[in-house]
Amino acid sequence: QGQLVESGGGLVQAGGSLRLSCAASGRTFSSYTMGWFRQAPGKEREWAASIRWSSAYTYYADSVKGRFTISRDNAKNTVYLQMNSLKPEDTAVYYCAARNPRSIATISLSNEYDYWGQGTQVTVSS
Numbered sequence: 001q002g003q004l005v006e007s008g009g010g011l012v013q014a015g016g017s018l019r020l021s022c023a024a025s026g027r028t029f030s031s032y033t034m035g036w037f038r039q040a041p042g043k044e045r046e047w048a049a050s051i052r053w054s055s056a057y058t059y060y061a062d063s064v065k066g067r068f069t070i071s072r073d074n075a076k077n078t079v080y081l082q083m084n085s086l087k088p089e090d091t092a093v094y095y096c097a098a099r100n101p102r103s104i105a106t107i108s109l110s111n112e113y114d115y116w117g118q119g120t121q122v123t124v125s126s
Helices: none
Strands: 003-007 010-013 018-023 031-038 046-051 059-060 068-074 076-085 090-097 114-116 120-125
Touching: 003 114, 003 120, 010 090, 018 031, 018 090, 018 120, 031 068, 046 068, 046 076, 059 068
Parallel strands: 010 120
Antiparallel strands: 003 018, 018 076, 031 046, 031 090, 046 059, 068 076, 090 114, 090 120
């Protein structure tokens, strides 16, 4: 059974940067599309970014496009989310997830992701 563990969250001032990491264990996720989701207090979980297994294709929500960069290192079984120009509205718990390889649904749908991490808190102060 696979496990995902996020790290790298913390408190940062608006305009600052953070790099989140998601380490996978228990199985190889190199063939999985990986994604980052986030959930702010009192709000539903929302999709932020995803990356195909080969890293050839990346996808971003409009709210983070141009500021966040998703990447992966399959040799290390790790996915990253580089977050720049952070805003207070980026404050949320960030979750890493692995998408069912057989899924053909819209990449931003959370119920298409089979494995989830426990989340890491990101707080952006104004």
